[in-house]
Amino acid sequence: MISITLLLAGCAAPDTNEVFNNVQVQSFTAADGSEQVIQTFVDAALSAENDLAVLLPGLESMELADALIQVHESGVPVAVASDVDSSEDPGIVALLDAGVPVSLGDGSVAYFEFALNADVSWSSDQVRMTHNAMVVDRTHVLNASSLAEGDGFRWMFDTTSRDLSYDWDIEHNQIFGGSDASSLTAYDSLAKSVADNRWIYGMQSDEHLEVWLGPQERLIKRIVDATYGARSSIYVLTDDFMDEGLATALGAKYADGFDVRVIVGPNFKENSRSLSNTLEAADVPITQLPEGTVVPTLVLIDTTPDRRGKWNTARAMCLSHDIVSASRLYRAEPVLSDQLMDGSMWVLDDYDEPNSVDTAQMGALIAMWEDALSRSGGL
Numbered sequence: 001m002i003s004i005t006l007l008l009a010g011c012a013a014p015d016t017n018e019v020f021n022n023v024q025v026q027s028f029t030a031a032d033g034s035e036q037v038i039q040t041f042v043d044a045a046l047s048a049e050n051d052l053a054v055l056l057p058g059l060e061s062m063e064l065a066d067a068l069i070q071v072h073e074s075g076v077p078v079a080v081a082s083d084v085d086s087s088e089d090p091g092i093v094a095l096l097d098a099g100v101p102v103s104l105g106d107g108s109v110a111y112f113e114f115a116l117n118a119d120v121s122w123s124s125d126q127v128r129m130t131h132n133a134m135v136v137d138r139t140h141v142l143n144a145s146s147l148a149e150g151d152g153f154r155w156m157f158d159t160t161s162r163d164l165s166y167d168w169d170i171e172h173n174q175i176f177g178g179s180d181a182s183s184l185t186a187y188d189s190l191a192k193s194v195a196d197n198r199w200i201y202g203m204q205s206d207e208h209l210e211v212w213l214g215p216q217e218r219l220i221k222r223i224v225d226a227t228y229g230a231r232s233s234i235y236v237l238t239d240d241f242m243d244e245g246l247a248t249a250l251g252a253k254y255a256d257g258f259d260v261r262v263i264v265g266p267n268f269k270e271n272s273r274s275l276s277n278t279l280e281a282a283d284v285p286i287t288q289l290p291e292g293t294v295v296p297t298l299v300l301i302d303t304t305p306d307r308r309g310k311w312n313t314a315r316a317m318c319l320s321h322d323i324v325s326a327s328r329l330y331r332a333e334p335v336l337s338d339q340l341m342d343g344s345m346w347v348l349d350d351y352d353e354p355n356s357v358d359t360a361q362m363g364a365l366i367a368m369w370e371d372a373l374s375r376s377g378g379l
Helices: 002-009 032-046 062-073 090-097 162-176 219-229 244-255 273-281 357-375
Strands: 022-029 052-055 078-083 102-105 109-113 118-122 133-136 140-144 153-160 207-214 233-238 259-264 286-288 297-301 314-319 341-350
Touching: 022 032, 022 357, 032 062, 032 133, 032 140, 032 153, 052 062, 052 162, 062 078, 062 090, 078 162, 090 102, 102 162, 133 162, 140 162, 153 357, 162 207, 207 219, 219 244, 219 297, 219 314, 219 341, 233 244, 233 357, 244 259, 244 273, 259 357, 297 357, 314 357, 341 357
Parallel strands: 052 078, 078 102, 233 259, 259 286
Antiparallel strands: 022 153, 052 133, 109 118, 133 140, 140 153, 207 341, 233 297, 297 314, 314 341
């Protein structure tokens, strides 16, 4: 009888936060959004007790830099990976001066292209780190669309998950160790190992989470595939748009009567006018946000009922960089490509109506897109 009592006492219900992935999705509008995102990163950094792994395109925020230095000086191991083109950012300079371990990567790439029988090359500013991510004590992962100051829009994933932390720790370890998007094999293919070991991360809501890490995974291609598979609507928000394949897919869906809308930012056509022109040639509705607006990349699939009034699986695809080319070359010319960017895409899959009470995470992203639409105007 005593042993049975002890057995029952040991069968307490598990903490759901330990069993499932605790994921909070937030969206921010206006200038104070940058302050909230940075403060969340600062608070997370200062909570580190065992180790802190950081991935940043650059570091302008001295508040975050000071927090990282404080953690380093407290004896907690800190490792920061950033882009070589941001080596003169005030935050990066401060970290280096304080002796914080910083790895600067994503430099230039050059090789012989046998298909063209010619040398091709990309400058270091075309090979980019686009992660704004932090792994705290291998249990807490933060990822935001941007840490830049200014008026605009931002999304942020704040997660507690050993599974996600494990995958992101592998990603950080590779980049910090020198295996970044600029690392190619003797056959000019990607040298990085696939770090996203799980396709779906269970959540405590009706939504499921996917996380894809590039360039190992073809992030733009996943968006193209989702666009062709859409059953009701495709809404795109991005600062610049530079992919012929996605432009063709959007044009085809729009011609077939699907609800297609694209919002671009003030930097539309800044990187490749010829590739951006493919979007205008697709003859889909396009609006543009005003100068000075911070614009993330967000693609919403099937967040409205289809023609029969039926709800299908809704999807929100949050990409860490602009819509860039899915290939490295366009008409034999090197272009910005997701094959040469260290980045990520967080995807929420919602199997219920996206605006229902138990899918607030998806609702936050839909609200951000609608706000961006209301602030945009004709090209």
